[in-house]
Amino acid sequence: MIPLLGTILASDRDSYQYLVESIVKFPRQADFANMIRDAGFQIGAERDGGAWIDLWQGVATIHTGVKL
Numbered sequence: 001m002i003p004l005l006g007t008i009l010a011s012d013r014d015s016y017q018y019l020v021e022s023i024v025k026f027p028r029q030a031d032f033a034n035m036i037r038d039a040g041f042q043i044g045a046e047r048d049g050g051a052w053i054d055l056w057q058g059v060a061t062i063h064t065g066v067k068l
Contacts, residue, residue, distance in 0.1 A: 029054070029061055041065030 002020050007013040027035065033051040036043050043065045044051045053062045
């Protein structure tokens with residue numbers, strides 16, 4: 001659906017196809033939080049009870065980490 005809209009609205013199917021593929025390949029929230037932790041960051045769950053914040057019912061997510 002997204003590539004079709006990209007074709008109609010922006011005449012750019014390839015970029016919107018790439019967007020869909022990157023969304024599918026991106027790790028789930030908990031897996032990404034673990035990747036941040038494994039990289040040496042202190043993530044939100046360790047500071048304030050939440051490792052990430054979902055926006056728009058999970059369409060976008062904010063992950064935070066602090067490395068001292």
